[in-house]
Amino acid sequence: MKQTAARPSDPKITDAPRAQKRSRPVQVADQIKRWVVERDMQKGDKLPNEAAMIAEFGVSKGTVREAMRILEAQGLIVTKTGPGGGSAVGEVSKDRAMSLLGNYFYFKDLSLSDIYEMRKLVEPALAAGLAGNLSDETLAELREMAHRYPEPAQTAEEEKQQHISSLAFHARLADAAGNQLMGFLISFMARILSDLTVHRRLYATPNRELWERGRRHQIELVEALTLGDGRRAHAIMTSHMEGAERLMNAQEMRITREFMAE
Amino acid sequence: MKQTAARPSDPKITDAPRAQKRSRPVQVADQIKRWVVERDMQKGDKLPNEAAMIAEFGVSKGTVREAMRILEAQGLIVTKTGPGGGSAVGEVSKDRAMSLLGNYFYFKDLSLSDIYEMRKLVEPALAAGLAGNLSDETLAELREMAHRYPEPAQTAEEEKQQHISSLAFHARLADAAGNQLMGFLISFMARILSDLTVHRRLYATPNRELWERGRRHQIELVEALTLGDGRRAHAIMTSHMEGAERLMNAQEMRITREFMAE
DNA sequence: GCTCATAATTTATCATAATAAATTCAGGAT
DNA sequence: ATCCTGAATTTATTATGATAAATTATGAGC
Numbered sequence: 001m002k003q004t005a006a007r008p009s010d011p012k013i014t015d016a017p018r019a020q021k022r023s024r025p026v027q028v029a030d031q032i033k034r035w036v037v038e039r040d041m042q043k044g045d046k047l048p049n050e051a052a053m054i055a056e057f058g059v060s061k062g063t064v065r066e067a068m069r070i071l072e073a074q075g076l077i078v079t080k081t082g083p084g085g086g087s088a089v090g091e092v093s094k095d096r097a098m099s100l101l102g103n104y105f106y107f108k109d110l111s112l113s114d115i116y117e118m119r120k121l122v123e124p125a126l127a128a129g130l131a132g133n134l135s136d137e138t139l140a141e142l143r144e145m146a147h148r149y150p151e152p153a154q155t156a157e158e159e160k161q162q163h164i165s166s167l168a169f170h171a172r173l174a175d176a177a178g179n180q181l182m183g184f185l186i187s188f189m190a191r192i193l194s195d196l197t198v199h200r201r202l203y204a205t206p207n208r209e210l211w212e213r214g215r216r217h218q219i220e221l222v223e224a225l226t227l228g229d230g231r232r233a234h235a236i237m238t239s240h241m242e243g244a245e246r247l248m249n250a251q252e253m254r255i256t257r258e259f260m261a262e
Numbered sequence: 263m264k265q266t267a268a269r270p271s272d273p274k275i276t277d278a279p280r281a282q283k284r285s286r287p288v289q290v291a292d293q294i295k296r297w298v299v300e301r302d303m304q305k306g307d308k309l310p311n312e313a314a315m316i317a318e319f320g321v322s323k324g325t326v327r328e329a330m331r332i333l334e335a336q337g338l339i340v341t342k343t344g345p346g347g348g349s350a351v352g353e354v355s356k357d358r359a360m361s362l363l364g365n366y367f368y369f370k371d372l373s374l375s376d377i378y379e380m381r382k383l384v385e386p387a388l389a390a391g392l393a394g395n396l397s398d399e400t401l402a403e404l405r406e407m408a409h410r411y412p413e414p415a416q417t418a419e420e421e422k423q424q425h426i427s428s429l430a431f432h433a434r435l436a437d438a439a440g441n442q443l444m445g446f447l448i449s450f451m452a453r454i455l456s457d458l459t460v461h462r463r464l465y466a467t468p469n470r471e472l473w474e475r476g477r478r479h480q481i482e483l484v485e486a487l488t489l490g491d492g493r494r495a496h497a498i499m500t501s502h503m504e505g506a507e508r509l510m511n512a513q514e515m516r517i518t519r520e521f522m523a524e
Numbered sequence: 525g526c527t528c529a530t531a532a533t534t535t536a537t538c539a540t541a542a543t544a545a546a547t548t549c550a551g552g553a554t
Numbered sequence: 555a556t557c558c559t560g561a562a563t564t565t566a567t568t569a570t571g572a573t574a575a576a577t578t579a580t581g582a583g584c
Contacts, residue, residue, distance in 0.1 A: 021576095023536070023537095024536080024537070025331060025536095025537095029335075033521050037519070037520055037521060043369070049564090049565065049566085050565075050566065051565090059537080059538085060537060060538040060539065061538080061539080061540090062324055062327070062536090062537070062538070062539090063536090063537065063538080065324070065328060065566090065567085066327060066328055066331045066536095068566095069287060069328045069331045069332050069335070070331050070332070070334075070335040071335075072332075073291075073331070073332040073333075073335040073336055074335055074336075074362060074365055075365065075366075076365060079565095079566070080545095080546075080565085080566080081544080081545045081546050081547090081564085081565050081566045081567080082545065082546030082547045082548090082563090082564065082565055082566080083546075083547045083548060083563065083564040083565070084546090084547065084548085084564080084565090085545090085546070085547080085564075085565050085566070086564095086565065086566080087566095091369040092365045092366040092368070092369065094366070096366075097362070097363060097365070097366035100336060100359070100362040100363070101359060101362070101363050103336055103337065103338060103354045103359070104337075104354040104356070104358075104359035104446070105442065105443070105446075106354070107305070107353040107354065108442045110442055110443055114440075114441045114442060114443050114444070115443060117387075117391075117441055117444065118384075118441065118443050118444055118447075121383055121384060121387050122380075122383060122384075125379075125383050129379075178376075179376040179379055179380065180367065180370045180372055180376060181367070181372055181376050181377060181380050181451075182376070182379070182380055184366070184367075185380075185447065189443075257299070258299055259295050259299060283545095285566095285567075286567080286568075287567095311533095311534065311535085312534075312535065313534090321568080321569090322567095322568055322569045322570075323569080323570080323571095324567085324568065324569070324570090325567085325568065325569085327535090327536085330535095341535070341536095342534085342535080342576085342577075343533090343534055343535040343536070343575070343576045343577060343578095344532095344533065344534055344535075344575095344576055344577025344578050344579095345532070345533045345534065345577065345578045345579060346533085346534085346577080346578060346579090347533080347534050347535065347576085347577065347578085348534065348535075349535090
């Protein structure tokens with residue numbers, strides 16, 4: 001039965017009362033989405049090839065291609081050439097999702113304090129929830145990350161590396177979260193902060209004390225996580241976030257206005 | 263000077279070391295994005311028309327169209343026909359952003375408890391931050407929303423309407439947030455919960471007491487917000503979230519596995 | 525000055541053909 | 555038998571041109 005297909009003649013009637021002027025590629029893309037949902041298709045499952053879709057939907061090649069690009073841009077399909085190729089369902093990757101969400105905030109100029117308000121709320125909760133629930137491998141990994149860079153940075157470039165490394169620590173923690181929503185949010189914030197450009201004030205010396213405290217926090221945090229001390233993990237993370245925020249403010253950092261590279 | 267343009271001959275060299283096998287439409291789309299950033303283009307600003315882009319990038323019409331579809335799918339441009347038409351930069355709408363992010367979680371089957379863990383953390387913080395900072399209009403609007411539906415629902419359909427209405431209350435609150443990131447997150451969660459299908463257990467009677475408490479919470483919350491009592495707003499919202507979670511669990515709700523209709 | 529038909533402009537869709545990329549598979553060398 | 559090479563095949567990719575649809579601008583008529 002299908003869905004009476006998208007007859008080129010009157011697509012409005014076929015397509016519910018809503019949406020009068022959606023382009024055909026969009027209609028085709030939507031229909032494919034519905035198709036995927038109805039059949040409960042999973043990550044690798046293959047869609048009909050180009051020729052089959054042209055026949056199925058009764059549209060031209062160009063229209064089908066545009067539809068595929070739409071789905072591809074959203075990260076929902078991947079396409080390959082060659083025998084056995086064609087389009088297949090693909091999970092939206094975290095990177096892709098972050099990039100697409102980043103496009104939204106591009107126009108919203110998010111402030112650092114917005115991000116830190118959020119981090120101070122969520123990161124401690126994550127840490128508390130993770131205490132006692134991490135595998136030995138993960139803990140070892142975190143311990144290694146925390147111990148990297150035993151000395152404060154000498155150059156701006158070095159400082160940026162340390163900054164990114166520190167954020168990678170948080171992203172790693174986020175990946176271990178049972179709560180996918182929380183994990184994504186934290187990774188996203190880490191990503192935004194990683195894209196920052198360091199703008200140290202000329203007269204400001206690198207704040208060695210703040211840096212040292214931050215490093216110590218990470219080490220103590222891993223300890224608390226290992227021991228399963230949720231309350232302590234929460235407290236350390238709270239303190240850590242406050243320190244990180246001060247460090248950023250001291251260096252007058254600004255959020256880079258750019259689209260995230262997928 | 264432009265960027266030496268994407269010469270059809272060797273796009274790899276022009277396009278940095280990374281990315282060897284990105285399709286031409288994707289390359290064109292990326293270049294347009296860069297263009298927008300470099301020129302700091304704003305919401306209504308117009309892009310060159312199809313013909314100009316064909317000339318500019320030295321690619322075919324089909325390639326340009328596919329590139330436009332990619333950008334359109336991401337919500338970055340809007341396109342119109344006719345004189346004065348063409349493509350223009352367009353802010354990514356909140357709905358679009360939610361829909362795109364929803365695609366990511368489609369494959370992740372988020373649980374209700376994940377969402378409520380997050381809500382319990384963030385919604386009270388939002389409420390506290392909003393206390394005393396809302397305009398009279400917004401407060402009036404919220405008050406109206408809180409007073410709608412003075413009686414418990416009789417039918418499942420009615421109940422669903424009340425559920426959605428209640429979530430709209432939270433979304434409205436989120437819109438008023440100074441923190442865009444927090445506002446988006448809360449709207450997003452409300453959206454997911456709105457898409458739920460009500461699955462009441464057959465033997466379960468609608469829990470009148472829980473419903474009544476929820477309604478009272480909203481009214482008291484608006485009061486606290488009006489008076490600027492942040493601590494009280496925080497407390498009420500915490501309690502409200504706990505109640506809402508219990509209500510959902512009591513009705514055995516499940517998250518609908520579908521793509522959000524943007 | 526207003527209305528309405530018409531023209532001009534721009535994207536949207538379609539159709540067709542040629543090109544490029546990836547995979548499979550047959551055949552030959554070792 | 556196994557490994558390599560290269561042709562055949564499948565599939566997407568790019569290109570071109572023609573026609574349709576939508577929108578705005580123009581101007582004639584009143």
